[in-house]
Amino acid sequence: MGSSERSKLSCFGYPLSIFFIVINEFCERFSYYGMRAVLVLYFKYFILWDDNLSTVIYHTFVAVCYLTPILGAIIADSWLGKFKTIVYLSIVYAVGQVILSISAIHDLTDGNRDGIPDNPTVHVALSMIGLLLIALGTGGIKPCVSAFGGDQFEEHQDKQRSQFFSIFYLSINAGSLLSTIITPILRGQECGIHTKQSCYPLAFGVPAALMVIALIVFIVGSPMYKKVSPQGNIMVQVSKCIGFAISNRFRNRSKSIPKREHWMDWAKEKYEERLIAQIKMVVRVLFLYIPLPMFWALFDQQGSRWTLQATTMDGNFGAIQIQPDQMQTVNPILIIVMVPIMDAVVYPLIKKCKLNFSPLKRMTVGMFLAAMAFFVAAVVQIEIDKTLPNFPPKSEFQLKVINLGSNDANISYMNNPEADFYRLLVPHQAGNYETLKLSANASVTFGNETVKIPLGYVEGKTRYTYIVTNTPSIFGELATDLSEKPEQGGNQIRFINNLKDSINVTIANAELGEIMPLGFSNYTLVTLGIKHISGVMANGQRCSVDSIKFGFGSSYTIIINNCTNELDIEYVEDISRNQIHMALQIPQYFLITAGEVVFSVTGLEFSYSQAPSNMKSVLQAGWLLTVAFGNILVLIIAGASHISQQWAEYILFAALLVAVCIIFAIMAYFYTYIDPAEIEAQFDKDDEKKKHKEKEALGIDNENGPYSQTKM
Incomplete structure (x- = not known):
């Protein structure tokens, strides 16, 4: 199909082919951001890595995602072309999504059917x-899809091409927004063959399906595409020229050769002056990129540290309940709202006030706003920390005793080398957690009879509950408790059977199995709200009752005391619910999104305005590299700081960005704006003059042919 035939395949003045590209981009961005939204929680609650390792792997992944565009651009421009590069790498992409979905199936290696993978290494x-x-x-496809869409337009369709990029950007944000809402909901479902757990296979599987759809849609549009053959990659030429300039300079540094005005001038022996001048323009901008990774180091922590912060907060917004990973939707929502407001209201108002709000000044403000967002996040974290349980360190454990006996119980704690202490518990009273050394001993006394609490196998950083009764004689049972907040803002519930016979308990349709007299059930994860407790059979009748209203992030031990007309139960709060509301994260999201709008959008606009027309891709690659290096900075700073308090780490990142912001402001002050078009036009004039002189030397007249001997 020729170019003229393709131009006839149009809809509303646009080439029909671009609709396949826009749908492809929507599905691909849904796939990527949907998977990424739940990724850090998958690491923490399924793979069971701690916060630090989860954050490290998350940012390593994001960094690699922004390093590979250079590879994709080189493959597309030098060998395969954009179409084949998108197809082949999309297949790789879809296979990766499918493998990730399979990895999240907890029944895959759960031979014991206990909900715990037998071989987590798999x-x-x-x-x-x-x-x-x-x-x-x-x-790999990131630098190709938008450029491939631009290739579909004819030269006279500048307006349609410009509108296409707006639609393309909208499809990116629409895919991001919808996926960040939907995949946490899918993750919150329960699924499994033997045991029911959070449904990460579904949360990853739907994005995988969208990626397959994106690939199919893109291939279906193949007959309509205008496919430009590879023209050679400008980044390769730029790299070779820069490499030659550096090597030539060092090769001749010991020789008595006059210094040159610019270090790129050392490439003049091999490369044209036009290319060298263009690279100089690019290098000036790339030099300004040096401080920028620090902004992205903070920005991309929305998907890691901020999401983990949200797991310790209350997501009850009345009619709706927000999951921790759904708070990331605040960013795309604010972008959609703020970009037109900034363009239509804020910037014109600043211009009307005759203030010089240049692009580099905007970027400086954006960095400062991101730093302020992390200061706010630190304040929120301090408030959260005030409400969090005090879990024991490695060298200690915590013990709580529940007296289910008919008399007062005296609890003696021998916490050598700390001082011994005692507690008195009345019947049906639960004590508080006591922090003890690993070498400590404890005992329970009813009247003249004493029993030692079995603490020979306790471990550090762990909580335990000991239930004790004296009816008809002293008997006790030790159980391991939760030593961290319940996952993803849920509630962990377990039961103690204080009846004479074994019972089975069901809560929220989850069967907990048989519970022996004075025995503990396993924990089960339940969501927000009132849950129905049933299945208890005693005294010839079946009893049930509705629970209290559970919040976010609590843990309860429920004691079943009697089964008459209604189930008689008592609640022992092991971990209090999350008390700080997720709404307090909105100011930090607002600040960092405002920073993104004035930093990212302005940065790309500035970069393009300061670069030659044939080197936009070089700056695009440089911009993406700043994102990659930003995520690498998170790994370096978080790993080297060894800060135990999360609020202090937020302060550290904010302070570093403020320092970098000052450096960038100084660099921006000394930067001189240029017009690359004028510089290139001057080279065009020089080239014309040079060609004219060459023709004169050959006796050729552009208009009249060869010069006559008599013509002056």
Whole structure:
């Protein structure tokens, strides 16, 4: 199909082919951001890594995603072309998504049917393979899809091409917004063959399906595409020229050769002056990029540290309940609202006030706003920390005793080398958690009879509950409690059977199995709200009751005391619910999104305005590299700081960005804006003059042919 035939295939004045590209981009961005929204929670609650390792792997993945675009651009421009590059790397991408979905199936290696994988290494290995393929795929096609869409337009369709990029950007944000809402809901479902757990296979599987759809849609549009053959990659030429300039300079540094005005001038022996001048323009902008990774180091923590922060907060917004990973939707929502407001109201108002709000000043303000967002996040974290339980360190454990006896119980704690202490518990009273050394001993006394609490196998950083009764004689049972907040803002519930016979308990349709007299059930995860407790059979009748209204992030031990007309139960709060509301995260999201709008959008606009027309891709690659290096900075700073308090880490990142912001402001002050078009036009004039002189030397007249001997 020729170019003229393609131009006839149009809709509303646009080439029909671009609609396939826009749908492809929507599905691909849904796939990427949907997977990324739940990724850090998958690491923490399925792979069971701690916060730090989860954050490290998350930011390593994001960094690789922004390093691979250079590879994709080189492959597309030098060998395969954009179309084949998108197709081949999308296949790699889809395979990676499928492998990641399979890695999240907890029944995959759960031979014991206890909800715990028998071979977690399999899950980790599959996850890493899947993420590596995804990073290669999403990064590789990133620089190709938008450029391929631009190729579909004819030269006279400048207006349509400009509108296409707006629609393309909208499809990115629409995919991001919808996926960040939907995938946490899918993750919150329960699924499994043997045991029911959070449904990460579904949360990853739907994005995988969208990626397959994106690939199919893109291939279906193939007959309509205008496919431009590879023209050679400008980044390769730029790299070779820069490499030659550096090597030539060092090769001749010991010789008595006059210094040159610019270090790129050392490439004049091999490369044209036009190319060298263009690279000088690019290098000036790339030099300004040096401080920028610090902004992205903070910005991309929305998907890691801020999401983990949200797991310790209350997401009850009345009619709706927000999951921790859904708070990331605040960013795309604010972008959609703020971008037109900034363009239509704020910037014109600043201009009307005759203030010089230049692009580099905007970027400086954006960095400052991001730093302020982290200061706000630190304040929120301090408030959260005030409400969090005091879990024991490695060298200690915590013990709580519940007296289910008919008399007062005296609890003696021998916490050598700390001082011994005692507690008195009346019947049906639960004590508080006591922090003890690993070498400590404890005993319970009813009247003249004493029993020692079995603490020979306790471990550090762990909480325990000991239930004790003296009816008809002293008997006790030790159980391991939760030593961290329940996952993802849920509630962990377990039961103690204080009846004479074994019972079975069901809560929220989850069967907990048989519970022996004075025995503990396993914990089960329940969501927000009132849950129905049933299935208890005693005294010849079946009893049930509705629970209290559970909040976010609590843990309860429920004691079943009697079964008459209604189930008689008592609640022992092991971990209090999350008390700080997620709404307090909105100011930090507002600040960092405002920073993104004036930093990212302005940065790209500035970069393009200061670069030659044939080197926009070089600056696009440089811009993406700042994102990659920003995520690498998170790994370096978080790893080297060894800060135990999260609020202090937020302050550290904010302070570093403020310092970098000052450096960038100084660099911006000394920057001189240029017009690359004028510089290139001057080279065009020089080239014309040079050609004219060459023709004169050959006796050729552009208009009249060869010069006559008599013509002056």
